[in-house]
Amino acid sequence: MLFALNNQHLGYGAQTVLTNLTLTINPGEKVAIIGESGAGKSTLLSALREQCPHNVAWCPQQLGLVPMLNCLHNIYMGQLHNHHFLVNLLRLIYPGTRITQEISLLTQKLGIEEQLHNACEQLSGGQQQRTAIARSIYSGKNIFIGDEPVSALDAFQAQHVLTVLTQTFDTLVVSLHDVALAKQHCQRIIALKSGQILFDMPSQKVSQQALNGVYQ
Numbered sequence: 001m002l003f004a005l006n007n008q009h010l011g012y013g014a015q016t017v018l019t020n021l022t023l024t025i026n027p028g029e030k031v032a033i034i035g036e037s038g039a040g041k042s043t044l045l046s047a048l049r050e051q052c053p054h055n056v057a058w059c060p061q062q063l064g065l066v067p068m069l070n071c072l073h074n075i076y077m078g079q080l081h082n083h084h085f086l087v088n089l090l091r092l093i094y095p096g097t098r099i100t101q102e103i104s105l106l107t108q109k110l111g112i113e114e115q116l117h118n119a120c121e122q123l124s125g126g127q128q129q130r131t132a133i134a135r136s137i138y139s140g141k142n143i144f145i146g147d148e149p150v151s152a153l154d155a156f157q158a159q160h161v162l163t164v165l166t167q168t169f170d171t172l173v174v175s176l177h178d179v180a181l182a183k184q185h186c187q188r189i190i191a192l193k194s195g196q197i198l199f200d201m202p203s204q205k206v207s208q209q210a211l212n213g214v215y216q
Contacts, residue, residue, distance in 0.1 A: 002027050002143070002171060003048045010040070010047050017043045019195050025173060030166055032182035032203075033175040035192035035214060041175035042147050044192065048173060049145050054081075057136035057169065059146040063128055067121035071112060071131050074120050075103045078138035106134045109164060111157065125152040133161060137168050144169040148177065159184075179211055 003025040011017040017040040025031055025048070033041045042061065049056050057078070065074045073092055076099060095103075107113040110130045115123055120131060129152045136144060144165055150158035158178065162185045166172055176182045182189055183203045191198040191214045199210055 001025075002029075003051050003173075005047065008047070010043050012043065017195060018192070021197065023190065023197065023200060025171070027171055029188060030172045030186040031174075031188045031190060032186035033173065033190050033192065034177075034179060034182055035175075035198075039192040040195060041192060045145050045147050045173065045175060052143070055141055056143045056145050057139045057141040059132050059136050059144070059149045061147045061151070063132040065120045065128055065132060065135075068119055070117050070119050071107065071115045071123065071127075071134075072100065072103050072117060074131055075106065075134045075138050078135040079140065081139075103134070103138065106137060110134055110161065126154070126157060129153060130157075130161065133165070137164075142170040144172050144174070146172075146174040148175055150181070151177065179206075 001024050003023075005021050005023050008021050009016050009019050010021060021044070033044060035041055049058050066077075072095060076092065076095060104113060104116060107116050110133060112127050112130045112134070115127050115131070120128055123131065129149065133146075133149060136146075146165070149165070150161050153161060158181060162181060165174075166185050172186070174186070183206060187203055188201070189203050189206050190200045191210070193214055198214055199206075
């Protein structure tokens with residue numbers, strides 16, 4: 001068991017968003033969280049991340065990129081936790097050939113290789129999102145939690161990026177608005193509605209009737 005919640009109430013500040021939440025997620029699972037805006041998807045993902053923050057590659061909706069630094073330097077930040085402050089400072093000034101090649105290959109895989117030396121503030125929303133995903137991958141962790149990680153991408157890019165993520169990380173928990181993508185890339189779907197879990201079932205068993213209950 002990797003994550004577990006047992007009859008928990010989740011929220012922020014004094015506001016409760018999710019009540020009596022019980023679920024477990026095991027290593028190796030690919031899980032999609034679906035639900036209308038405001039259903040509590042972000043709240044749930046944050047709670048899961050807090051259970052093992054040092055082992056999770058976290059990709060929130062607020063990407064946390066440093067605008068004036070280039071794509072390469074922002075991606076390198078995925079490994080800041082692995083090195084001494086002075087090593088990181090040196091590499092942010094001069095990353096060196098090996099690191100540049102590693103990150104360059106990663107940007108090629110995600111289709112942003114031409115942006116490698118451009119400041120993130122100059123990138124489009126989709127390019128920034130892929131930069132944040134590249135940073136998550138470069139962290140070397142085997143658990144990915146993403147809050148709408150492909151929301152700024154077109155259908156082709158979203159399909160490709162989710163394929164890269166599912167192939168890279170052993171365990172994946174993502175919130176998605178596109179149910180077709182959720183069913184294709186995740187083996188399990190958890191639907192939230194009215195502050196509770198509406199259903200939690202294998203993707204292939206999720207019917208249109210069940211989905212209608214989520215979004216109507």
